[in-house]
Amino acid sequence: MESLKIIGGNALNGTIPISGAKNAALPLMTAALLTGDTLTLENVPRLRDVRQLAEILVNHGVDYTIAGKRAGQNGAAGQTLNLNAHDIVDTTAPYDLVSKMRASFWVIGPLLARMHEARVSLPGGCAIGTRPVDFYIQGLSSLGAEIEIDRGYVNAKAPRGLIGDRIVLPKVSVGATHTLMMAATLARGETVIENAAREPEVGNLAECLIAMGARIEGIGTDTLYIDGVDALHGATHRVLPDRIETGTYAMAVAMTGGDVLLEGTRADLLESALDILRQTGTEITETNEGIRVSRKAGDILPVDVMTAPFPEFPTDLQAQFMALMTRAKGTSHITETIFENRFMHVQELARLGADIHLDGQVATVDGVATLRGAPVMATDLRASVSLVIAGLAAEGETVVNRIYHLDRGFERLEDKLNACGAEIIRVAA
Numbered sequence: 001m002e003s004l005k006i007i008g009g010n011a012l013n014g015t016i017p018i019s020g021a022k023n024a025a026l027p028l029m030t031a032a033l034l035t036g037d038t039l040t041l042e043n044v045p046r047l048r049d050v051r052q053l054a055e056i057l058v059n060h061g062v063d064y065t066i067a068g069k070r071a072g073q074n075g076a077a078g079q080t081l082n083l084n085a086h087d088i089v090d091t092t093a094p095y096d097l098v099s100k101m102r103a104s105f106w107v108i109g110p111l112l113a114r115m116h117e118a119r120v121s122l123p124g125g126c127a128i129g130t131r132p133v134d135f136y137i138q139g140l141s142s143l144g145a146e147i148e149i150d151r152g153y154v155n156a157k158a159p160r161g162l163i164g165d166r167i168v169l170p171k172v173s174v175g176a177t178h179t180l181m182m183a184a185t186l187a188r189g190e191t192v193i194e195n196a197a198r199e200p201e202v203g204n205l206a207e208c209l210i211a212m213g214a215r216i217e218g219i220g221t222d223t224l225y226i227d228g229v230d231a232l233h234g235a236t237h238r239v240l241p242d243r244i245e246t247g248t249y250a251m252a253v254a255m256t257g258g259d260v261l262l263e264g265t266r267a268d269l270l271e272s273a274l275d276i277l278r279q280t281g282t283e284i285t286e287t288n289e290g291i292r293v294s295r296k297a298g299d300i301l302p303v304d305v306m307t308a309p310f311p312e313f314p315t316d317l318q319a320q321f322m323a324l325m326t327r328a329k330g331t332s333h334i335t336e337t338i339f340e341n342r343f344m345h346v347q348e349l350a351r352l353g354a355d356i357h358l359d360g361q362v363a364t365v366d367g368v369a370t371l372r373g374a375p376v377m378a379t380d381l382r383a384s385v386s387l388v389i390a391g392l393a394a395e396g397e398t399v400v401n402r403i404y405h406l407d408r409g410f411e412r413l414e415d416k417l418n419a420c421g422a423e424i425i426r427v428a429a
């Protein structure tokens with residue numbers, strides 16, 4: 001198993017190219033199942049999750065080719081995927097493939113809409129909470145699907161096709177919104193999804209579906225109107241920049257000090273996180289090339305944060321922000337409202353000398369003057385990168401173990417940081 005060895009203490013200076021968003025690329029790839037024509041996706045990041053989902057799609061019968069250069073040949077540019085689901089040969093998504101990642105469950109929407117049946121294993125993904133699928137089941141049932149859960153699989157059928165309906169999500173859910181929106185594109189009549197997720201990745205998927213011939217209104221709002229059509233066609237669509245990768249590197253620069261251009265990204269994708277960073281004393285400037293992040297001197301100021309659905313502060317940046325707050329001049333409170341078990345980085349940050357107290361969903365972080373390098377264990381994707389951020393500022397050597405989580409969601413992490421002055425080496429155990 002690989003680990004990352006980090007020698008802390010260097011400021012970050014230079015340019016970091018921001019990749020296409022994992023959490024947009026994945027639902028976009030599943031949308032290929034909605035049509036027999038080719039869906040071309042540009043700016044797809046080279047990530048373990050993308051490869052894993054491609055394997056799942058191939059199992060359903062999807063042909064895919066990758067165009068463009070290899071990673072490293074043209075570092076900043078993502079790959080282009082051509083996905084063709086002309087012949088769907090299997091509507092089962094098996095446990096051994098689906099259990100590894102959450103987004104693979106989302107094939108249930110397009111398969112049910114186009115093939116009128118799907119058998120999909122209950123999903124995996126980061127172990128950050130119980131993560132049930134009840135909203136998906138309620139929503140797809142409203143669209144006329146007959147659903148039973150049997151031996152770890154969701155068996156769904158709609159022999160006469162799906163029929164549009166009004167769906168009110170009990171709580172904002174990104175994945176349920178993606179899935180129900182895809183399903184509704186091929187349902188008969190209008191579907192209204194209320195309390196829909198407004199995350200930019202939902203908008204990115206909706207725009208792709210529209211390019212494929214879907215009729216969708218309400219993008220960017222919490223109510224989506226989808227007028228079903230008989231068939232969708234091929235399209236070419238670009239994956240939007242990764243706002244979580246953007247925020248992660250912005251927090252790394254705030255932590256170490258320095259001046260970095262986050263190239264090819266957009267501030268409107270993460271305004272709330274950038275506002276919070278400004279309050280910590282970090283300078284953030286939008287430029288034509290991306291976002292410039294700089295912290296030259298002075299203390300990191302403590303700021304309280306509460307996670308919430310977009311446009312509020314994202315749960316996927318909570319761990320990274322906590323890493324930053326471990327070195328703030330004073331006390332901050334970090335409240336996690338989305339996932340009940342997303343504080344597993346706390347005990348690992350403590351190994352580096354962080355002073356954090358947990359009380360239910362609130363972490364109280366008393367900033368310390370110095371973190372000291374130590375071996376730590378990566379527990380989930382964003383928790384893993386929070387340990388990298390802490391390691392970059394810690395004295396001496398930090399070894400982050402079990403980094404396969406990182407490779408699910410961060411493209412060339414050590415290359416990007418090392419190009420800006422970090423000292424990170426990947427070590428095979």
Ligand SMILES: CC(=O)N[C@H]1[C@@H](OP(=O)(O)OP(=O)(O)OC[C@H]2O[C@@H](n3ccc(=O)[nH]c3=O)[C@H](O)[C@@H]2O)O[C@H](CO)[C@@H](O)[C@@H]1O
Nearest residue numbers: 023103131132133134135136172173174175176316338339
């Ligand atoms: C691949 C991907 O894009 N993953 C993201 C997606 O995950 P994901 O789509 O799984 O997260 P959701 O938005 O669905 O989860 C939000 C909340 O709703 C709950 N819930 C959800 C569905 C359901 O049927 N029942 C239910 O109770 C969840 O347990 C959680 O408490 O959005 C999360 C919230 O922004 C992000 O942290 C993940 O990175």
Ligand SMILES: C=C(OP(=O)(O)O)C(=O)O
Nearest residue numbers: 102103125126316381382
């Ligand atoms: C939680 C995440 O991913 P997943 O939903 O696939 O577990 C994430 O991207 O932070």
